[in-house]
Amino acid sequence: MDKPEKRPFEEVYDEYYEKVFKSVYVRLLHMENTEDIVQDTFVKAMKAYDRYDPKVSSVYTWLCTIATNTLYDRFRKIDSDKIVSLEDYMEAGFEPGSADPELEKLTDGYARSAYVILSRLNDSERNLLSMRFGLEMSYKEMAEVLSSNEKAVGKKMERLLKKCRNIAG
Template sequence: MKTEAELIERILDGEWRNYAILVDKYEAKVFNYVNYLMNNREDAEEMVQDTFVKAYRSLSQFRGEASFSTWLIRIAHRNCLTHFRKKVPKKVSLDNLSNRSTGTQDAPTKDLHLDDRQQVLNRALANLKPDERSVVTLFYYQELSLQEICDVTDLTLSNIKILLHRSRKKLLEILNEMGVKQSTL
């Protein structure tokens, strides 16, 4: 098995088929990140393709200061931010949330199943600004360290800490508005 550094070196030497190994290894991770940000599978799939094309074209600029996966997520992050700047963000209505088990909005949320919990979290995340959603996704879903999030976003560590704190607080407020109590999730 070749190391990532060896693969990258071979790709840069013209053995472009080795790039498929890197794509196979990281495609799911990049897709999961982008999908949480985009909240639209088709847009996410297009963004992932664009990310890997840009990464391939920029491979000679990869310096190895961060891991290859962090570098890819950084490219995906920038692609998403560019996409969001071009489009007006859609807000998801909190009024449409209903508990599947009873079909009523006022039903207690303690009976939420795992799929329902994920759906509720996705709806709440959709109401965050792109930068807030990005930091939460990188930290909790991609499990990046605060320093890795700094590398991806080009923000300082103190800015990441503040943004993550505010995003958590805002997410909790959104969940409370939806009638979800902290112990439910």
């Protein structure tokens, strides 16, 4: 079997930046923090690109893993800085649905509805949606990242989409 060819990092960046951005934004619902996380993600990815093996995982999966770890690293840093109250998290800008000036810019009814739905989901639910619709990952790729199986991921997505429809009314 031929070894999958590794593309130049610049091509990977150009193709996946927007998808990774959307994926992270869906989880944070905060523009400035999303920009920071995505920037850190691609800096880490660029530094590690020589170690990326396309035989082991797709570039989607690899970038999603880096983005998720970067996001969790940021939350751990906040925790280690002794920010413990909900008010402190909101002040730090990491509480989903916190005062985000981007919501005020959303004039499209669908975008505002999506924002409201996402703000009512927990992090793992937003993570599933970001992988499926932000990064456009297959259930197989999602299962790989989540250390699960396709059937279980499919069931979780089915329940999650039902929950989203219920929130939307």
